[in-house]
Amino acid sequence: MAGKKERAKGTGSEPYSGYQVNDASxxxxxxxxxxxxxxxxxxxxxxxxxVLKQHAVTRARDLPVNMxxxxxxxHDLFSLFDGSSETGQIPxxxxxxxxxxxxxxxxxxxAERCRCNTVVDAFCGAGGNAIQFAFxxxxxxxxxxxxxxxxxxxxxxxxxxxDDRITFLVGDFFDYVKACRRFRDEGVRDDAQAWQGSExxxxxVIFLSPPWGGxxxxxxxxxxxxxxTGEELGSTASGPxxxxxxxxxxxxxxxxxDAASSLTSNVAMFLPRxxxxxxxxxxxxxxxxxxxKGEVIVDVEEQFMGEYCKALSCYFxxxxxxxxxx
Numbered sequence: 636m637a638g639k640k641e642r643a644k645g646t647g648s649e650p651y652s653g654y655q656v657n658d659a660s661x662x663x664x665x666x667x668x669x670x671x672x673x674x675x676x677x678x679x680x681x682x683x684x685x686v687l688k689q690h691a692v693t694r695a696r697d698l699p700v701n702m703x704x705x706x707x708x709x710h711d712l713f714s715l716f717d718g719s720s721e722t723g724q725i726p727x728x729x730x731x732x733x734x735x736x737x738x739x740x741x742x743x744x745x746a747e748r749c750r751c752n753t754v755v756d757a758f759c760g761a762g763g764n765a766i767q768f769a770f771x772x773x774x775x776x777x778x779x780x781x782x783x784x785x786x787x788x789x790x791x792x793x794x795x796x797x798d799d800r801i802t803f804l805v806g807d808f809f810d811y812v813k814a815c816r817r818f819r820d821e822g823v824r825d826d827a828q829a830w831q832g833s834e835x836x837x838x839x840v841i842f843l844s845p846p847w848g849g850x851x852x853x854x855x856x857x858x859x860x861x862x863x864t865g866e867e868l869g870s871t872a873s874g875p876x877x878x879x880x881x882x883x884x885x886x887x888x889x890x891x892x893d894a895a896s897s898l899t900s901n902v903a904m905f906l907p908r909x910x911x912x913x914x915x916x917x918x919x920x921x922x923x924x925x926x927x928k929g930e931v932i933v934d935v936e937e938q939f940m941g942e943y944c945k946a947l948s949c950y951f952x953x954x955x956x957x958x959x960x961x
Contacts, residue, residue: 695707754776762777765788805829844904877910
């Protein structure tokens with residue numbers, strides 16, 4: 636009879652050796668589990684600020700079809716996606732963050748490489764990296780120009796129980812650098828309340844993970860269309876051979892690297908896997924630290940998820956001296 640457990644044929648003198656559950660029963664169990672999960676999420680979301688709830692994407696069907704693969708890999712993005720055992724809350728992402736947040740295992744690796752007292756996450760987004768930095772660094776300064784991203788990052792940090800170790804700032808990273816330099820050079824604190832006094836911090840490391848250009852960033856036609864520099868990109872049969880750092884939003888890689896290195900030589904960058912490594916090395920040429928040493932040293936790690944190379948992590952300054960331990 637459909638839906639009933641059926642006795643399996645026994646062996647020897649035993650009347651049966653176990654139960655077999657038919658497909659219809661398994662399907663009902665899966666549907667019931669899905670319903671319970673939806674109910675749990677509704678309870679969780681009922682306690683969220685309405686503005687945050689408006690931007691959070693919490694169901695696969697609310698994502699564009701070409702982005703639903705990220706939903707399937709949601710536990711790679713945040714291991715607590717089914718809810719914190721302490722708070723019951725779940726991490727939240729808006730549509731853009733689904734493809735731009737750093738997977739947790741990679742973020743943890745970067746955080747270990749950047750272990751220090753004070754780290755600045757210059758483009759924090761929904762907080763994937765800032766959360767992991769909070770486990771390895773004494774203080775994290777997380778900046779993003781988008782207030783929704785900062786609100787998401789703050790929420791996600793609470794889910795992981797590390798929000799008290801992160802200073803969240805809504806503002807432009809380049810304005811923050813100017814405020815830091817003004818204090819360092821002139822002893823003048825910025826009047827802007829946005830920085831919460833963090834412009835006086837003694838910064839050890841700056842992490843740069845700027846926008847790459849969306850889900851199509853690797854598409855040759857997209858790379859060519861967004862190349863407004865007149866640079867020769869090189870080419871293959873399918874299009875440009877590499878991703879130029881000039882496409883990194885909002886200013887291009889060189890401008891943001893120079894801004895970061897004006898505060899510390901210890902800079903880490905999270906970049907597309909198809910960048911030109913010669914161009915990456917060129918970022919540090921002519922900076923104060925390389926002129927002192929007379930050479931440019933960059934440590935590059937390929938970041939894999941399974942057999943797939945997700946991105947490159949590039950380390951400058953003292954960050955190149957990592958001993959390889961984990």
